[in-house]
Amino acid sequence: MIRLFRAIEFFLVEATVNIRRHGLMSLAAIAIVAFVFLLVGLFGLMLANLRSATEYALSEVTFFAYLDPRASLDDAHVLRMDILDLEGVKSAKVITKEEAFERIAKRLWGSRDLGNIPNRLGHSVRVTAIDPRDTLRLADRISGMAQVKNVVDARQSVSKLLEWARLVDVGVVVIGLLLALAVVGIIHSTIRLTLFARRREISIMQMVGATSTYVAGPFLLEGAFHGTVGSGIAAGLLFLGYDYLLGRAQYWTWLPLVREQQIIWGFWGMIIAGFVLGVLGSLFSVRRFLHRPVVV
Amino acid sequence: MDDEMTARDGPMVEFEHVSMVYPEGTEALDDVTVAIDEGEFVFIVGPTGEGKSTLIKLIYRELLPTMGRVLVAGGDVAALPLRKVPYLRRRIGVVFQDFRLLPHQTVFQNVAFALRVVGEGGRKIRRRVPELLEQVGLAQRPDALPSQLSGGEQQRVSIARALAHEPPIFLADEPTGNLDPDTSWEIMQLIARVIAERGTTVIVATHDKLMVDAMHTRVIELSNGRVVRDAPEAGY
Numbered sequence: 001m002i003r004l005f006r007a008i009e010f011f012l013v014e015a016t017v018n019i020r021r022h023g024l025m026s027l028a029a030i031a032i033v034a035f036v037f038l039l040v041g042l043f044g045l046m047l048a049n050l051r052s053a054t055e056y057a058l059s060e061v062t063f064f065a066y067l068d069p070r071a072s073l074d075d076a077h078v079l080r081m082d083i084l085d086l087e088g089v090k091s092a093k094v095i096t097k098e099e100a101f102e103r104i105a106k107r108l109w110g111s112r113d114l115g116n117i118p119n120r121l122g123h124s125v126r127v128t129a130i131d132p133r134d135t136l137r138l139a140d141r142i143s144g145m146a147q148v149k150n151v152v153d154a155r156q157s158v159s160k161l162l163e164w165a166r167l168v169d170v171g172v173v174v175i176g177l178l179l180a181l182a183v184v185g186i187i188h189s190t191i192r193l194t195l196f197a198r199r200r201e202i203s204i205m206q207m208v209g210a211t212s213t214y215v216a217g218p219f220l221l222e223g224a225f226h227g228t229v230g231s232g233i234a235a236g237l238l239f240l241g242y243d244y245l246l247g248r249a250q251y252w253t254w255l256p257l258v259r260e261q262q263i264i265w266g267f268w269g270m271i272i273a274g275f276v277l278g279v280l281g282s283l284f285s286v287r288r289f290l291h292r293p294v295v296v
Numbered sequence: 297m298d299d300e301m302t303a304r305d306g307p308m309v310e311f312e313h314v315s316m317v318y319p320e321g322t323e324a325l326d327d328v329t330v331a332i333d334e335g336e337f338v339f340i341v342g343p344t345g346e347g348k349s350t351l352i353k354l355i356y357r358e359l360l361p362t363m364g365r366v367l368v369a370g371g372d373v374a375a376l377p378l379r380k381v382p383y384l385r386r387r388i389g390v391v392f393q394d395f396r397l398l399p400h401q402t403v404f405q406n407v408a409f410a411l412r413v414v415g416e417g418g419r420k421i422r423r424r425v426p427e428l429l430e431q432v433g434l435a436q437r438p439d440a441l442p443s444q445l446s447g448g449e450q451q452r453v454s455i456a457r458a459l460a461h462e463p464p465i466f467l468a469d470e471p472t473g474n475l476d477p478d479t480s481w482e483i484m485q486l487i488a489r490v491i492a493e494r495g496t497t498v499i500v501a502t503h504d505k506l507m508v509d510a511m512h513t514r515v516i517e518l519s520n521g522r523v524v525r526d527a528p529e530a531g532y
Binding site for chain 1: 356378379382383384386390396398400409410412413415416417457458
Protein backbone atom coordinates (compact mmCIF):
# COMPACT_ATOMS: atom_id res chain seq x y z
CA MET A 1 0.00 0.00 0.00
CA ILE A 2 2.83 2.37 0.92
CA ARG A 3 4.48 1.57 -2.42
CA LEU A 4 1.25 2.43 -4.21
CA PHE A 5 1.05 5.80 -2.46
CA ARG A 6 4.68 6.48 -3.31
CA ALA A 7 4.02 5.58 -6.94
CA ILE A 8 1.00 7.89 -7.08
CA GLU A 9 3.01 10.66 -5.42
CA PHE A 10 5.80 10.13 -7.97
CA PHE A 11 3.34 10.23 -10.90
CA LEU A 12 1.69 13.40 -9.60
CA VAL A 13 4.97 15.21 -8.95
CA GLU A 14 6.47 14.22 -12.31
CA ALA A 15 3.31 15.00 -14.26
CA THR A 16 3.03 18.43 -12.59
CA VAL A 17 6.68 19.24 -13.25
CA ASN A 18 6.30 18.11 -16.85
CA ILE A 19 3.15 20.14 -17.46
CA ARG A 20 4.84 23.22 -15.98
CA ARG A 21 8.06 22.69 -17.90
CA HIS A 22 6.25 22.24 -21.19
CA GLY A 23 3.55 24.79 -20.39
CA LEU A 24 3.05 26.04 -23.94
CA MET A 25 2.76 22.54 -25.34
CA SER A 26 0.23 21.65 -22.63
CA LEU A 27 -1.77 24.81 -23.33
CA ALA A 28 -1.82 24.04 -27.03
CA ALA A 29 -3.00 20.47 -26.38
CA ILE A 30 -5.72 21.63 -24.00
CA ALA A 31 -6.87 24.32 -26.47
CA ILE A 32 -7.05 21.86 -29.36
CA VAL A 33 -8.87 19.24 -27.28
CA ALA A 34 -11.29 21.93 -26.07
CA PHE A 35 -11.91 23.01 -29.67
CA VAL A 36 -12.59 19.46 -30.85
CA PHE A 37 -14.90 18.81 -27.89
CA LEU A 38 -16.64 22.10 -28.59
CA LEU A 39 -17.35 20.77 -32.08
CA VAL A 40 -18.43 17.43 -30.61
CA GLY A 41 -20.70 19.22 -28.15
CA LEU A 42 -22.24 21.55 -30.72
CA PHE A 43 -22.88 18.62 -32.98
CA GLY A 44 -24.28 16.64 -30.06
CA LEU A 45 -26.63 19.46 -29.05
CA MET A 46 -27.88 19.78 -32.62
CA LEU A 47 -28.46 16.06 -32.80
CA ALA A 48 -30.16 15.96 -29.39
CA ASN A 49 -32.59 18.66 -30.54
CA LEU A 50 -33.06 17.03 -33.92
CA ARG A 51 -33.72 13.72 -32.24
CA SER A 52 -36.14 15.29 -29.82
CA ALA A 53 -37.97 16.99 -32.70
CA THR A 54 -38.14 13.70 -34.60
CA GLU A 55 -39.43 11.85 -31.54
CA TYR A 56 -42.00 14.58 -31.03
CA ALA A 57 -43.12 14.34 -34.64
CA LEU A 58 -43.30 10.57 -34.39
CA SER A 59 -45.30 10.73 -31.17
CA GLU A 60 -47.85 12.84 -33.04
CA VAL A 61 -48.29 10.21 -35.73
CA THR A 62 -51.87 8.91 -35.66
CA PHE A 63 -53.96 6.97 -38.11
CA PHE A 64 -57.66 6.47 -38.73
CA ALA A 65 -59.66 3.27 -38.97
CA TYR A 66 -62.84 4.06 -40.98
CA LEU A 67 -65.91 1.95 -40.36
CA ASP A 68 -68.46 0.93 -42.93
CA PRO A 69 -71.02 3.84 -43.28
CA ARG A 70 -73.74 1.39 -42.26
CA ALA A 71 -72.01 0.61 -38.93
CA SER A 72 -73.56 2.11 -35.83
CA LEU A 73 -71.90 4.24 -33.17
CA ASP A 74 -72.00 1.20 -30.86
CA ASP A 75 -70.02 -0.74 -33.47
CA ALA A 76 -67.47 2.09 -33.43
CA HIS A 77 -67.14 1.86 -29.63
CA VAL A 78 -66.78 -1.93 -29.81
CA LEU A 79 -64.04 -1.50 -32.41
CA ARG A 80 -62.36 1.08 -30.16
CA MET A 81 -62.32 -1.42 -27.26
CA ASP A 82 -60.90 -4.13 -29.56
CA ILE A 83 -58.19 -1.75 -30.72
CA LEU A 84 -57.31 -0.79 -27.14
CA ASP A 85 -56.86 -4.51 -26.39
CA LEU A 86 -54.11 -4.68 -28.99
CA GLU A 87 -50.54 -4.59 -27.73
CA GLY A 88 -48.74 -1.30 -28.36
CA VAL A 89 -51.78 0.97 -28.61
CA LYS A 90 -51.47 4.23 -26.69
CA SER A 91 -54.92 5.68 -27.35
CA ALA A 92 -58.00 5.15 -29.48
CA LYS A 93 -60.75 7.77 -29.86
CA VAL A 94 -64.04 7.44 -31.66
CA ILE A 95 -64.76 10.23 -34.13
CA THR A 96 -68.46 10.22 -34.99
CA LYS A 97 -69.54 10.70 -38.57
CA GLU A 98 -71.19 13.99 -37.51
CA GLU A 99 -67.93 15.31 -36.07
CA ALA A 100 -66.07 14.22 -39.17
CA PHE A 101 -68.67 15.85 -41.44
CA GLU A 102 -68.45 19.14 -39.53
CA ARG A 103 -64.68 19.16 -39.79
CA ILE A 104 -64.73 18.56 -43.50
CA ALA A 105 -67.36 21.16 -44.01
CA LYS A 106 -65.40 23.68 -42.02
CA ARG A 107 -62.23 22.90 -43.89
CA LEU A 108 -63.87 23.01 -47.33
CA TRP A 109 -66.45 25.73 -47.01
CA GLY A 110 -65.55 27.47 -43.77
CA SER A 111 -68.95 26.62 -42.24
CA ARG A 112 -70.32 23.80 -40.12
CA ASP A 113 -73.72 24.06 -41.69
CA LEU A 114 -73.94 22.40 -45.06
CA GLY A 115 -77.66 22.62 -45.43
CA ASN A 116 -79.12 19.74 -47.38
CA ILE A 117 -75.96 17.90 -48.35
CA PRO A 118 -76.37 14.35 -47.00
CA ASN A 119 -73.70 12.92 -44.66
CA ARG A 120 -72.44 9.71 -46.26
CA LEU A 121 -69.44 9.39 -43.98
CA GLY A 122 -68.97 6.54 -41.53
CA HIS A 123 -67.74 6.64 -37.94
CA SER A 124 -64.00 6.31 -37.44
CA VAL A 125 -61.46 5.59 -34.69
CA ARG A 126 -58.28 7.66 -34.33
CA VAL A 127 -55.39 5.49 -33.09
CA THR A 128 -51.99 6.43 -31.63
CA ALA A 129 -49.27 3.82 -31.00
CA ILE A 130 -47.06 3.78 -27.88
CA ASP A 131 -43.99 3.37 -30.12
CA PRO A 132 -44.43 5.25 -33.40
CA ARG A 133 -42.41 2.49 -35.10
CA ASP A 134 -45.39 0.15 -34.44
CA THR A 135 -47.80 2.38 -36.37
CA LEU A 136 -47.66 0.48 -39.63
CA ARG A 137 -47.91 -2.94 -37.96
CA LEU A 138 -50.99 -1.83 -35.98
CA ALA A 139 -52.58 -0.26 -39.06
CA ASP A 140 -52.23 -3.57 -40.95
CA ARG A 141 -53.67 -5.46 -38.01
CA ILE A 142 -56.66 -3.14 -37.57
CA SER A 143 -57.50 -3.11 -41.30
CA GLY A 144 -58.43 -6.80 -40.96
CA MET A 145 -60.87 -6.24 -38.11
CA ALA A 146 -64.65 -6.53 -38.43
CA GLN A 147 -66.58 -3.42 -39.57
CA VAL A 148 -63.36 -1.72 -40.70
CA LYS A 149 -63.71 -0.44 -44.25
CA ASN A 150 -60.23 0.96 -44.62
CA VAL A 151 -57.29 2.37 -42.66
CA VAL A 152 -55.48 5.57 -43.59
CA ASP A 153 -52.10 5.40 -41.99
CA ALA A 154 -49.93 8.16 -43.48
CA ARG A 155 -47.58 5.35 -44.45
CA GLN A 156 -45.25 7.59 -46.44
CA SER A 157 -44.80 10.22 -43.74
CA VAL A 158 -44.16 7.60 -41.06
CA SER A 159 -41.58 5.82 -43.21
CA LYS A 160 -39.78 9.08 -43.90
CA LEU A 161 -39.78 10.07 -40.25
CA LEU A 162 -38.49 6.65 -39.22
CA GLU A 163 -35.79 6.82 -41.87
CA TRP A 164 -34.80 10.27 -40.62
CA ALA A 165 -34.63 9.02 -37.02
CA ARG A 166 -32.38 6.15 -38.11
CA LEU A 167 -30.16 8.56 -40.00
CA VAL A 168 -29.81 10.76 -36.93
CA ASP A 169 -28.83 7.72 -34.84
CA VAL A 170 -26.20 6.58 -37.37
CA GLY A 171 -24.92 10.15 -37.63
CA VAL A 172 -24.43 10.32 -33.87
CA VAL A 173 -22.37 7.13 -33.89
CA VAL A 174 -20.26 7.87 -36.99
CA ILE A 175 -19.42 11.50 -36.27
CA GLY A 176 -18.97 10.75 -32.57
CA LEU A 177 -16.43 8.05 -33.43
CA LEU A 178 -14.60 10.30 -35.89
CA LEU A 179 -14.32 13.10 -33.36
CA ALA A 180 -13.21 10.66 -30.65
CA LEU A 181 -10.45 9.47 -32.99
CA ALA A 182 -9.43 13.09 -33.55
CA VAL A 183 -9.11 13.65 -29.79
CA VAL A 184 -7.03 10.48 -29.35
CA GLY A 185 -4.82 11.60 -32.25
CA ILE A 186 -4.25 15.07 -30.81
CA ILE A 187 -3.34 13.81 -27.36
CA HIS A 188 -1.22 11.03 -28.88
CA SER A 189 0.81 13.60 -30.86
CA THR A 190 1.22 15.95 -27.90
CA ILE A 191 2.41 13.20 -25.58
CA ARG A 192 4.74 11.94 -28.30
CA LEU A 193 6.34 15.38 -28.50
CA THR A 194 6.65 15.45 -24.70
CA LEU A 195 8.15 11.98 -24.73
CA PHE A 196 10.65 13.07 -27.35
CA ALA A 197 11.56 16.12 -25.29
CA ARG A 198 12.05 13.88 -22.24
CA ARG A 199 13.73 10.93 -23.96
CA ARG A 200 16.95 11.49 -22.00
CA GLU A 201 15.12 11.38 -18.68
CA ILE A 202 13.18 8.30 -19.74
CA SER A 203 16.34 6.51 -20.82
CA ILE A 204 17.92 7.29 -17.45
CA MET A 205 14.83 5.97 -15.69
CA GLN A 206 15.01 2.74 -17.67
CA MET A 207 18.75 2.48 -17.09
CA VAL A 208 18.45 2.72 -13.31
CA GLY A 209 15.70 0.11 -13.21
CA ALA A 210 12.37 1.95 -13.31
CA THR A 211 9.51 -0.35 -14.26
CA SER A 212 7.29 0.49 -17.23
CA THR A 213 4.57 1.59 -14.80
CA TYR A 214 6.87 4.19 -13.30
CA VAL A 215 8.00 5.39 -16.71
CA ALA A 216 4.49 5.53 -18.18
CA GLY A 217 2.52 6.70 -15.13
CA PRO A 218 3.33 10.43 -15.29
CA PHE A 219 2.57 10.54 -19.03
CA LEU A 220 -0.80 8.85 -18.56
CA LEU A 221 -1.66 11.41 -15.90
CA GLU A 222 -0.55 14.17 -18.21
CA GLY A 223 -2.76 12.83 -21.01
CA ALA A 224 -5.67 12.52 -18.59
CA PHE A 225 -5.09 16.14 -17.52
CA HIS A 226 -5.05 17.45 -21.12
CA GLY A 227 -8.17 15.46 -21.99
CA THR A 228 -10.15 16.32 -18.88
CA VAL A 229 -9.30 20.02 -18.76
CA GLY A 230 -9.87 20.42 -22.52
CA SER A 231 -13.22 18.65 -22.48
CA GLY A 232 -14.17 20.37 -19.21
CA ILE A 233 -13.62 23.81 -20.74
CA ALA A 234 -15.67 22.79 -23.78
CA ALA A 235 -18.48 21.36 -21.63
CA GLY A 236 -18.55 24.51 -19.48
CA LEU A 237 -18.70 26.84 -22.46
CA LEU A 238 -21.39 24.76 -24.14
CA PHE A 239 -23.49 24.58 -20.97
CA LEU A 240 -23.34 28.35 -20.47
CA GLY A 241 -23.98 29.00 -24.16
CA TYR A 242 -26.92 26.62 -24.31
CA ASP A 243 -28.35 28.01 -21.09
CA TYR A 244 -28.21 31.48 -22.64
CA LEU A 245 -29.91 30.20 -25.81
CA LEU A 246 -32.67 28.52 -23.80
CA GLY A 247 -33.26 31.79 -21.97
CA ARG A 248 -33.66 33.59 -25.27
CA ALA A 249 -35.69 30.81 -26.89
CA GLN A 250 -38.35 30.39 -24.21
CA TYR A 251 -40.78 32.47 -26.28
CA TRP A 252 -39.96 30.79 -29.57
CA THR A 253 -42.76 28.24 -29.60
CA TRP A 254 -41.72 27.13 -33.08
CA LEU A 255 -38.41 25.94 -31.65
CA PRO A 256 -39.05 23.52 -28.77
CA LEU A 257 -35.45 23.11 -27.51
CA VAL A 258 -34.39 20.25 -25.24
CA ARG A 259 -33.98 21.43 -21.63
CA GLU A 260 -30.51 21.28 -19.96
CA GLN A 261 -31.77 18.77 -17.39
CA GLN A 262 -32.51 16.31 -20.18
CA ILE A 263 -28.96 16.46 -21.55
CA ILE A 264 -26.89 17.19 -18.44
CA TRP A 265 -25.47 13.65 -18.70
CA GLY A 266 -24.09 14.68 -22.08
CA PHE A 267 -21.93 17.40 -20.49
CA TRP A 268 -20.65 14.98 -17.83
CA GLY A 269 -20.15 12.37 -20.55
CA MET A 270 -17.95 14.80 -22.46
CA ILE A 271 -15.70 15.31 -19.43
CA ILE A 272 -15.45 11.57 -18.78
CA ALA A 273 -14.75 10.97 -22.48
CA GLY A 274 -12.01 13.62 -22.32
CA PHE A 275 -10.39 11.77 -19.42
CA VAL A 276 -10.64 8.36 -21.08
CA LEU A 277 -9.46 9.56 -24.50
CA GLY A 278 -6.60 11.49 -22.87
CA VAL A 279 -5.39 8.35 -21.10
CA LEU A 280 -5.80 6.31 -24.30
CA GLY A 281 -3.92 8.85 -26.41
CA SER A 282 -0.94 8.90 -24.07
CA LEU A 283 -1.06 5.13 -23.61
CA PHE A 284 -0.57 4.63 -27.37
CA SER A 285 2.43 6.98 -27.39
CA VAL A 286 4.05 5.58 -24.25
CA ARG A 287 3.60 1.96 -25.33
CA ARG A 288 5.39 2.59 -28.59
CA PHE A 289 8.12 4.53 -26.80
CA LEU A 290 8.66 1.90 -24.10
CA HIS A 291 9.31 -0.78 -26.68
CA ARG A 292 12.20 1.13 -28.19
CA PRO A 293 15.74 0.39 -27.01
CA VAL A 294 17.18 2.66 -24.33
CA VAL A 295 19.21 5.14 -26.39
CA VAL A 296 19.98 8.70 -25.28
CA MET B 297 18.29 -13.50 -10.64
CA ASP B 298 18.49 -11.05 -7.70
CA ASP B 299 19.14 -13.76 -5.15
CA GLU B 300 21.50 -15.61 -7.44
CA MET B 301 23.65 -12.50 -7.70
CA THR B 302 24.38 -12.41 -3.99
CA ALA B 303 25.23 -16.05 -3.25
CA ARG B 304 26.33 -18.28 -6.09
CA ASP B 305 29.24 -20.09 -7.77
CA GLY B 306 30.54 -19.53 -11.28
CA PRO B 307 31.25 -16.38 -13.28
CA MET B 308 29.26 -13.23 -12.57
CA VAL B 309 29.20 -12.29 -16.25
CA GLU B 310 29.67 -14.76 -19.06
CA PHE B 311 29.59 -14.45 -22.84
CA GLU B 312 29.13 -17.76 -24.70
CA HIS B 313 29.95 -17.50 -28.42
CA VAL B 314 28.19 -14.17 -28.64
CA SER B 315 27.80 -12.46 -32.00
CA MET B 316 26.02 -9.18 -32.51
CA VAL B 317 24.99 -7.79 -35.86
CA TYR B 318 23.03 -4.50 -35.89
CA PRO B 319 19.91 -4.29 -38.07
CA GLU B 320 21.72 -2.14 -40.64
CA GLY B 321 24.31 -4.95 -41.03
CA THR B 322 27.22 -3.72 -38.89
CA GLU B 323 28.91 -6.67 -37.22
CA ALA B 324 29.85 -5.46 -33.72
CA LEU B 325 30.82 -8.72 -32.01
CA ASP B 326 31.93 -12.00 -33.55
CA ASP B 327 31.91 -15.21 -31.52
CA VAL B 328 32.96 -13.65 -28.20
CA THR B 329 33.46 -16.04 -25.30
CA VAL B 330 34.64 -14.60 -21.97
CA ALA B 331 33.91 -15.21 -18.31
CA ILE B 332 34.27 -12.56 -15.58
CA ASP B 333 34.20 -13.66 -11.96
CA GLU B 334 32.59 -11.99 -9.00
CA GLY B 335 34.73 -9.13 -7.67
CA GLU B 336 36.96 -8.97 -10.75
CA PHE B 337 38.09 -5.63 -12.21
CA VAL B 338 38.31 -5.94 -15.98
CA PHE B 339 39.18 -3.49 -18.74
CA ILE B 340 37.70 -4.00 -22.19
CA VAL B 341 40.06 -2.25 -24.56
CA GLY B 342 40.36 -1.61 -28.26
CA PRO B 343 39.98 1.25 -30.70
CA THR B 344 36.65 3.03 -31.18
CA GLY B 345 34.06 0.95 -33.03
CA GLU B 346 35.51 -2.46 -32.13
CA GLY B 347 32.50 -3.56 -30.05
CA LYS B 348 33.34 -2.41 -26.51
CA SER B 349 30.10 -0.46 -25.98
CA THR B 350 28.07 -3.25 -27.57
CA LEU B 351 29.54 -5.71 -25.10
CA ILE B 352 28.57 -3.42 -22.20
CA LYS B 353 25.03 -2.91 -23.56
CA LEU B 354 24.52 -6.66 -23.89
CA ILE B 355 25.17 -7.09 -20.17
CA TYR B 356 22.44 -4.70 -19.01
CA ARG B 357 20.13 -5.88 -21.81
CA GLU B 358 20.05 -2.71 -23.76
CA LEU B 359 20.73 -5.04 -26.70
CA LEU B 360 20.11 -8.70 -27.33
CA PRO B 361 22.75 -10.87 -29.00
CA THR B 362 22.17 -12.10 -32.54
CA MET B 363 23.78 -15.41 -31.59
CA GLY B 364 25.11 -16.99 -28.41
CA ARG B 365 24.20 -16.31 -24.78
CA VAL B 366 24.98 -13.57 -22.29
CA LEU B 367 24.72 -14.86 -18.74
CA VAL B 368 24.54 -12.56 -15.72
CA ALA B 369 24.81 -14.36 -12.39
CA GLY B 370 24.17 -17.57 -14.29
CA GLY B 371 20.93 -16.36 -15.89
CA ASP B 372 20.47 -15.84 -19.62
CA VAL B 373 19.54 -12.16 -19.97
CA ALA B 374 17.79 -12.78 -23.31
CA ALA B 375 15.45 -15.25 -21.60
CA LEU B 376 14.44 -12.65 -19.02
CA PRO B 377 10.80 -11.50 -19.45
CA LEU B 378 10.51 -7.79 -20.29
CA ARG B 379 8.83 -7.03 -16.98
CA LYS B 380 11.87 -8.39 -15.11
CA VAL B 381 14.45 -6.33 -16.99
CA PRO B 382 14.14 -3.33 -14.59
CA TYR B 383 15.05 -5.62 -11.69
CA LEU B 384 18.17 -6.80 -13.55
CA ARG B 385 19.16 -3.18 -14.13
CA ARG B 386 18.81 -2.33 -10.45
CA ARG B 387 21.59 -4.88 -9.87
CA ILE B 388 23.86 -3.27 -12.46
CA GLY B 389 25.28 0.24 -12.05
CA VAL B 390 26.21 1.92 -15.32
CA VAL B 391 28.16 5.10 -16.06
CA PHE B 392 28.88 6.69 -19.42
CA GLN B 393 31.33 9.05 -21.03
CA ASP B 394 28.68 11.82 -21.24
CA PHE B 395 27.53 11.33 -17.59
CA ARG B 396 23.81 11.37 -18.54
CA LEU B 397 22.69 13.65 -15.75
CA LEU B 398 19.40 15.54 -15.70
CA PRO B 399 20.44 19.13 -16.41
CA HIS B 400 17.61 20.84 -14.50
CA GLN B 401 18.06 18.80 -11.35
CA THR B 402 20.59 19.31 -8.57
CA VAL B 403 23.29 16.84 -7.59
CA PHE B 404 21.07 15.56 -4.77
CA GLN B 405 18.03 15.23 -7.06
CA ASN B 406 20.04 13.44 -9.75
CA VAL B 407 21.16 10.78 -7.31
CA ALA B 408 17.78 10.64 -5.58
CA PHE B 409 16.12 10.13 -8.98
CA ALA B 410 17.51 6.58 -9.16
CA LEU B 411 15.83 5.81 -5.85
CA ARG B 412 12.57 7.66 -6.53
CA VAL B 413 11.90 5.86 -9.81
CA VAL B 414 11.98 2.51 -8.07
CA GLY B 415 9.55 3.63 -5.38
CA GLU B 416 11.91 4.30 -2.48
CA GLY B 417 10.50 6.52 0.26
CA GLY B 418 11.63 9.99 1.27
CA ARG B 419 13.26 8.85 4.52
CA LYS B 420 15.51 6.34 2.78
CA ILE B 421 16.36 8.88 0.08
CA ARG B 422 17.32 11.53 2.65
CA ARG B 423 19.57 9.03 4.39
CA ARG B 424 21.08 7.27 1.38
CA VAL B 425 21.86 10.18 -0.97
CA PRO B 426 24.20 12.04 1.46
CA GLU B 427 26.00 8.72 2.09
CA LEU B 428 26.53 8.23 -1.63
CA LEU B 429 27.66 11.83 -2.13
CA GLU B 430 30.08 11.38 0.77
CA GLN B 431 31.52 8.28 -0.88
CA VAL B 432 32.21 10.09 -4.13
CA GLY B 433 33.51 13.25 -2.44
CA LEU B 434 30.60 15.56 -3.26
CA ALA B 435 28.97 15.86 0.16
CA GLN B 436 29.51 19.63 0.11
CA ARG B 437 27.73 20.26 -3.20
CA PRO B 438 24.29 18.65 -3.04
CA ASP B 439 22.51 21.76 -4.35
CA ALA B 440 24.72 22.39 -7.38
CA LEU B 441 23.35 21.92 -10.86
CA PRO B 442 25.33 19.76 -13.31
CA SER B 443 26.21 22.88 -15.32
CA GLN B 444 27.97 24.30 -12.22
CA LEU B 445 30.20 21.22 -11.91
CA SER B 446 33.42 20.21 -13.64
CA GLY B 447 33.49 17.11 -15.85
CA GLY B 448 35.10 15.07 -13.09
CA GLU B 449 32.48 16.17 -10.57
CA GLN B 450 29.68 15.31 -12.97
CA GLN B 451 31.14 11.84 -13.41
CA ARG B 452 31.25 11.49 -9.63
CA VAL B 453 27.53 12.30 -9.49
CA SER B 454 26.90 9.70 -12.16
CA ILE B 455 28.92 7.13 -10.14
CA ALA B 456 26.94 7.97 -7.00
CA ARG B 457 23.71 7.40 -8.93
CA ALA B 458 25.01 4.10 -10.31
CA LEU B 459 25.78 2.98 -6.75
CA ALA B 460 22.34 3.93 -5.42
CA HIS B 461 21.06 0.34 -5.45
CA GLU B 462 24.38 -1.12 -4.21
CA PRO B 463 24.79 -3.14 -7.40
CA PRO B 464 26.97 -6.26 -7.48
CA ILE B 465 28.00 -5.35 -11.04
CA PHE B 466 29.36 -1.99 -12.16
CA LEU B 467 29.75 -1.13 -15.84
CA ALA B 468 31.55 1.92 -17.19
CA ASP B 469 31.54 2.84 -20.87
CA GLU B 470 34.48 5.18 -21.53
CA PRO B 471 34.05 6.83 -18.10
CA THR B 472 37.11 9.05 -18.57
CA GLY B 473 36.59 9.83 -22.24
CA ASN B 474 35.64 13.47 -21.57
CA LEU B 475 38.13 14.09 -18.76
CA ASP B 476 41.73 15.32 -18.53
CA PRO B 477 44.40 12.80 -17.40
CA ASP B 478 44.52 13.94 -13.76
CA THR B 479 40.74 13.85 -13.37
CA SER B 480 40.61 10.53 -15.20
CA TRP B 481 43.02 9.09 -12.72
CA GLU B 482 40.95 10.41 -9.80
CA ILE B 483 37.81 8.86 -11.25
CA MET B 484 39.48 5.51 -11.84
CA GLN B 485 40.84 5.58 -8.27
CA LEU B 486 37.36 6.34 -7.04
CA ILE B 487 35.94 3.39 -8.97
CA ALA B 488 38.68 1.14 -7.69
CA ARG B 489 38.34 2.28 -4.10
CA VAL B 490 34.61 2.68 -3.63
CA ILE B 491 33.44 -0.13 -5.86
CA ALA B 492 36.12 -2.75 -6.22
CA GLU B 493 36.84 -2.82 -2.50
CA ARG B 494 33.23 -3.88 -1.85
CA GLY B 495 33.64 -7.00 -3.95
CA THR B 496 31.73 -5.56 -6.87
CA THR B 497 32.43 -6.91 -10.35
CA VAL B 498 33.72 -3.98 -12.40
CA ILE B 499 33.87 -3.90 -16.20
CA VAL B 500 35.29 -0.78 -17.79
CA ALA B 501 35.29 -0.23 -21.54
CA THR B 502 38.02 2.26 -22.45
CA HIS B 503 40.69 3.21 -24.94
CA ASP B 504 42.58 5.19 -22.29
CA LYS B 505 46.01 3.55 -22.52
CA LEU B 506 47.53 5.43 -19.57
CA MET B 507 44.71 4.36 -17.30
CA VAL B 508 44.86 0.70 -18.23
CA ASP B 509 48.63 0.61 -17.87
CA ALA B 510 48.44 2.31 -14.47
CA MET B 511 45.75 0.02 -13.07
CA HIS B 512 47.51 -3.15 -14.19
CA THR B 513 44.56 -5.49 -13.98
CA ARG B 514 42.81 -7.99 -16.30
CA VAL B 515 42.51 -6.73 -19.87
CA ILE B 516 40.28 -8.11 -22.63
CA GLU B 517 41.14 -6.66 -26.02
CA LEU B 518 38.65 -6.53 -28.86
CA SER B 519 39.51 -6.11 -32.51
CA ASN B 520 36.96 -6.33 -35.30
CA GLY B 521 34.47 -7.62 -32.75
CA ARG B 522 36.64 -10.57 -31.71
CA VAL B 523 38.58 -11.16 -28.49
CA VAL B 524 42.24 -10.98 -29.52
CA ARG B 525 43.73 -10.87 -26.04
CA ASP B 526 42.55 -11.81 -22.56
CA ALA B 527 45.39 -11.27 -20.07
CA PRO B 528 45.43 -11.04 -16.28
CA GLU B 529 47.30 -8.06 -14.76
CA ALA B 530 48.23 -6.62 -18.12
CA GLY B 531 48.67 -3.22 -19.76
CA TYR B 532 46.94 -1.72 -22.82
